[in-house]
Amino acid sequence: MPTDDHAPPYHGGCQCGAVRYALAAAPKRASICHCRMCQKAGGAPFMAFAAVSSADFRVTRGVLATFASSDIAERGFCAACGTPLTYRLNAVADVSVTMGSLDDAAHFAPARQLGVEARLPWSAGLAGLPELRTQDWLARAKIGQVGNRQHPDRET
Numbered sequence: 649m650p651t652d653d654h655a656p657p658y659h660g661g662c663q664c665g666a667v668r669y670a671l672a673a674a675p676k677r678a679s680i681c682h683c684r685m686c687q688k689a690g691g692a693p694f695m696a697f698a699a700v701s702s703a704d705f706r707v708t709r710g711v712l713a714t715f716a717s718s719d720i721a722e723r724g725f726c727a728a729c730g731t732p733l734t735y736r737l738n739a740v741a742d743v744s745v746t747m748g749s750l751d752d753a754a755h756f757a758p759a760r761q762l763g764v765e766a767r768l769p770w771s772a773g774l775a776g777l778p779e780l781r782t783q784d785w786l787a788r789a790k791i792g793q794v795g796n797r798q799h800p801d802r803e804t
Contacts (some may be wrong), residue, residue, distance in 0.1 A: 660750040661709070662726035662733060665799025668709035669733070671700050675745065678756045682771070683763025685717050690732055690746075693768050697735055697744035698756050705734075705743045708803075751801040 658675070661668035675698030686695040712734065713727035724734035724743075735744040747753045761767070786794065 658750060658752070658755075659708075659803055660733070660745060661799060662729050662731035662749065663798050664726065664729035664731070665804070666710045666728040667707065667712055667726040667731075667733060668803065669712075669745070670706050670708050671745070672704040672706070673700055675700050675747075675750075675756050677744075677760075678747065678758045679760045679762055680758045681762040682765075682767040684766045686763060687766065687768075689717060689723055693771050694761075694763075695732065695735075696747040696753075696758055698747055698750075699742040699744045702736075702741050702743050705745070 656672055656674060658671040659668065660671075678696070678698040680694045680696050682694045687693060689695065710726070710728075712724040714722045714724050716722045720739070721735060721737050723732060724736070725732050731749060732746050733749050734746070736742075747756060747758075750756070780788075786792075
């Protein structure tokens, strides 16, 4: 659920900034999906989504490219950088946005897990792995500076 200091509209977009979107309502039904399609679509062990009514979703910059990943759904992404942005069931009036594409995803925590039959067996132990902050990893790798080409987490 959103905190009191964070109200609509909510914004998000792709890594390169070519596609941006706005949500006129708070996302609902936040979930993590472990299904094999989500693993392949995200190139990751799972994807995190939150749904809004299609009427509350608006692309504010660029064009959302789509791929019909099955006969029941399509996935939206940025054609320029490949960032996965949406998932939409054909028969439902909602669109789910990838939580990582929200400018401030911390306000919406997943409340359920889907596609658990495909969950990778090692994923349950992720929280117990040793942790390292990015700046510390860069220092250990003797990388002084990184040029960032990523669009900032805000409207520009």
